[in-house]
Amino acid sequence: MVRSCLAFLLLLALWEIVCLAGVLPSALLPSPPEAAAAFRELLSVGMPPGRLLAGHALHSLARVLAGVGLAVLLGVPVGLALGASGTFRSFFLPLINFFRPIPPLAWIPLAILWFGLGFFSSVYLIFLGAFFPIALAACSGVRGVDRLYLDSLRVLRATRRDIWLKALLPGAMPSIVTGVRVGLGVGWMTLVAAEFAGTRGGYGLGYMIMTARDLQRIDEVVAGMAAIGLIGLGLEFILERAARRLLRWM
Amino acid sequence: MTVAAGLLLEDLEKSCPGPGGSPAVKVLDKIRFTARAGSITGIVGLNGCGKTTLLRIIAGLEPADAGRIRLEGEGAGGIGMVFQEVALLPWRTVRRNISLGLELNGTPEARRGRIVEGFLSVFGLEENADQYPRELSGGTRQKTAIARALAPGPGVVLMDEPFSALDAQTRDGMQKFLLRVWTERRDTILFVTHNIEEAVYMSDQVVIITPKPARVAAVIPVPLPRPRDKTGPECNLLRREIFSILHKPGASPRME
Known part of the structure; x- marks a missing residue:
């Protein structure tokens, strides 16, 4: 724990030095205090004004949980079937390996056509990002x-059901737990990028960052990135705890 | 508790497909012997002679090509097995591993709990009851595996080199322990070993199997009272006899 905090302090110090030394002007990279101020502004004023960071985060989280939840619900059974049956595997694995390298972001145009610009569109993209790692982990x-053990x-004299x-x-x-952790990470990354393409409700961390960019608020862009990282860190922490119990x- | 069964093997035969499509290789050739109800039978043979295949067939994990397996005894239960490597389910505690067979045969929960507690106490596993297999020593693991095999009250218990992975001292302790448990319960036990000393020390009869294909070379009764003196003259005499049959010229060039 101490060591992990130390790593963050070191990064902050390095960042501060780079800024103080004038390697990068603050128009290209805001200093840590500037970014911290922007973070506070995101919390209290919001970007665009009136839409607070908490709201953006909640919307993003809801999308990611729905998408990853769907990926678990579908990916685990599919993966288990793939792992248990050679026939099933030889039939479906090539298909999976064909779709897997297509980045979720390449699906954005189709997703918007199918689901419109909104919740279901981003849930679909997140699902695509999380499904493959989860299914393949369950399979292996x-x-x-x-x-x-079998x-x-x-x-x-165990029945098939008992053996399962x-x-x-x-x-x-x-x-499976490892797959879900990877899937959640991929889902979270996919989500923010998917929100770059726009959201109808006007809420979401990706949307927030793009709005800040349009207003040339590079400090809020960096603060927004930090928010994404922090939430990802928190999710991983929760999952790790859950995994250890399970x-x-x- | 279920009654121990007698076990009759009648001319079991088994062939396996040869490597790379070559003709089938005979693994078991007319294996035939009888184990009395409540007796211990040691099966000795050199490594790779098909002993494990034989046990797997008796356990119903593989079919035989020919021959019959008969369990004899009124109200005799099924078959229990202790595997060579530890086959405890790592995600179950000692207590839940022991209860596994009882869950599978539909024993009601209250009765299940009583039986498991009984085994925990007789096997001295109370302190380990809520531990997971990775937390146990080799001997304790194998004790748990034996308790798991015995708990559903099988008519016959098969053990595939149950102590071969243990160090010599633990092995001695486990042999004595198993005999103590057996003296109380009188299960029918068939155990495979490549250790002649162990076979003579434990068994009422020793079945000697020669390899490729596995054949019963001899069935040697061990009519010595227990507890036996492992290095006493009677045991040594039998060991020498078994050794000479096992290593008869032409049987196999490999040494133990």
């Missing part, structure tokens, strides 16, 4: 379960 999780259940519930699912869980046996 199932494949990685030691056959010995045998030890089979000797006891008592061996495959818990055995795949560490991998995987106490590891």
Whole structure:
């Protein structure tokens, strides 16, 4: 904990030195105090004025949770099926590997056509970003379960259902948890970028940053980036805690 | 508790597909012997002679090509198995690992709890009850695995080199422990080992298997009273006899 804080302090110090030394003028990179002031302004005045940082963050979070939630709901079963069945795998894996390298952002035009400029459009993009890591993690999780565990259940005349519930699912869980963490990270990145394309409600961290850019408020752009990072850090912290509880046996 | 069963193996045969599409290789050749209800049978053979395949077939994990397996005894339960490597489910505590077979055979929860607590106490595992397998020593893990196999009251318990991964001292302790438990319960136990000393010390009869394909070379009764003296003259005599059958010229060039 101390060490992690130290790293941030070091970064701040370096940033301050760069600014003080005049390597970059504040029009290109605001100094830490300037960015901090902009952060406070985002909290109290908002960007555009009246739309506060908390509102933007909440809208973004809602989108990301909906998108990642959908990706978990669909990606985990698909991944489990991929992992358990060779037939299923040989049929669907090439398809997945075809769609996977298409960046979610390339879907923006289609997403807007299909879902309009709004909540569902960004949820769809986030879903695309989070689905593949989650599905592939569930797949490799199932494949990685030691056959010995399955045998030890089979000797006891376990049904297929029991084998799933008592061996495959818990055995795949560490991998699934990792997949969800990666998926949430990708989803969060995708989201902010997706909001660059615009949002109908006028709320969202990406939208906030683009508005600040249009108004030449580079200090608020940097403050907005910091907000994105902080929220991502918080999400990861929560997930790590949850993972540790869920995987106490590891 | 379920009654221990007698086990009759009648001419079990098994072939496996050869490497790269070559003709099938015979693994088991007319394996035939009987284990009395409530007795301990040690199965010895050199490594790679098909002992594990034999146990897997008896356990129902693989089908045999021919032959029959008969469990005899009224009200006899199914089959329990202790694997060579520790096959405890790492995401279950000791207590929940022991209860696994009882959950699978639909034992009501209250009864399940009583049985598990009984095993925890007899096996001296009370302190480990809520620990996960990774937190246990090798001996404690194998104790848990044995408790898990015994808990549903199987008619026959199979053990595939149950102590081979343990250090010598722990192994001695576990052998004594298993005999103590067995003396109380009189399970029918079939255990595979490549350790002749262990087989003679533990068993009522020793089945000697020669490799490629696995055949029963001899069934040697061990009519010695327990507790036995591992290095006493009677045990040594039997060990020498078993050793000479195992390593008969032509049986296999490999040494233990």
